[in-house]
Amino acid sequence: MSEIENGHGLQHRREAITGLGDALRLLIEQATATEAPTAELLRAAELIRQAAAPLGERVRGRFETAAADDLLGGVRLYNPVTGLGSAFAPPLEIHREGDVAVGTCSLGRAFEGPPSFAHGGVSAMLLDQMLGYAVTVSGRPGMTVQLDTGYRQPVPLYTPLRLTAQVVTVENRVVTATGTIATVDDPGTILVRATGKFVALLAEQAQRLFGPVTGSDR
Numbered sequence: 298m299s300e301i302e303n304g305h306g307l308q309h310r311r312e313a314i315t316g317l318g319d320a321l322r323l324l325i326e327q328a329t330a331t332e333a334p335t336a337e338l339l340r341a342a343e344l345i346r347q348a349a350a351p352l353g354e355r356v357r358g359r360f361e362t363a364a365a366d367d368l369l370g371g372v373r374l375y376n377p378v379t380g381l382g383s384a385f386a387p388p389l390e391i392h393r394e395g396d397v398a399v400g401t402c403s404l405g406r407a408f409e410g411p412p413s414f415a416h417g418g419v420s421a422m423l424l425d426q427m428l429g430y431a432v433t434v435s436g437r438p439g440m441t442v443q444l445d446t447g448y449r450q451p452v453p454l455y456t457p458l459r460l461t462a463q464v465v466t467v468e469n470r471v472v473t474a475t476g477t478i479a480t481v482d483d484p485g486t487i488l489v490r491a492t493g494k495f496v497a498l499l500a501e502q503a504q505r506l507f508g509p510v511t512g513s514d515r
């Protein structure tokens with residue numbers, strides 16, 4: 298019987314995963330921004346290795362989903378963009394405002410490309426997630442087959458950002474969505490725009506790609 302089934306509770310585990318994610322994000326931010334003495338860096342590396350060791354004693358395999366996740370319910374705690382348990386995620390928070398998906402986040406040092414601005418690949422990653430969310434909640438989930446990004450102005454670090462996405466066309470299995478990144482303070486000035494195409498999987502494609510994860514290949 299798993300720990301969750303044992304009564305420790307799914308909610309409690311999700312809160313613990315979020316707490317660990319918060320701590321890891323703080324660690325990454327401090328470790329990226331630090332100018333502490335070299336001896337302090339060496340000491341921190343040792344402490345972090347010690348903290349990581351017990352986490353590695355029980356891990357899931359490549360095709361196993363996390364016990365605290367709910368794939369069909371859209372709960373992915375380690376998603377690298379939105380996952381509250383992910384050390385890497387900003388994390389981006391997304392909600393719906395009518396037909397438009399609206400996201401908010403702020404990017405720290407770890408996402409830096411040009412000095413003091415976000416890496417272009419990070420903007421593309423955020424927009425892929427935004428468009429994928431809009432496509433999913435429109436009722437036609439699919440995988441990204443194309444993502445075009447236009448960078449108009451650099452995206453500032455340490456600044457609350459406002460992202461949007463919406464579905465624009467549906468042609469057979471191909472859904473096209475567009476999205477933007479702006480700052481919360483100046484939502485009318487678009488810094489980055491993206492257009493993405495998403496393809497709904499055929500049953501055979503879903504089975505081939507995700508059978509080992511869903512267990513439908515057993």
Ligand SMILES: CCCCCCCCCCCCCCCC(=O)SCCNC(=O)CCNC(=O)[C@H](O)C(C)(C)COP(=O)(O)OP(=O)(O)OC[C@H]1O[C@@H](n2cnc3c(N)ncnc32)[C@H](O)[C@@H]1OP(=O)(O)O
Pocket residue numbers: 369370371425426427428429430433434439440441442443468469470471494496498502
């Ligand atoms: C319930 C609560 C929910 C809560 C809320 C949850 C939110 C949850 C958000 C998740 C958000 C995730 C956002 C990240 C999403 C990724 O990042 S997905 C990962 C990146 N993408 C991939 O790895 C996909 C790789 N590609 C593939 O595996 C294959 O291309 C696919 C997708 C299986 C499709 O197979 P295919 O043989 O290429 O395509 P095929 O089936 O022959 O063609 C289908 C159609 O697509 C078209 N097409 C294919 N490729 C292209 C292309 N590059 N350009 C244009 N058209 C194309 C074909 O022309 C064809 O069109 P029609 O003839 O039907 O009009």
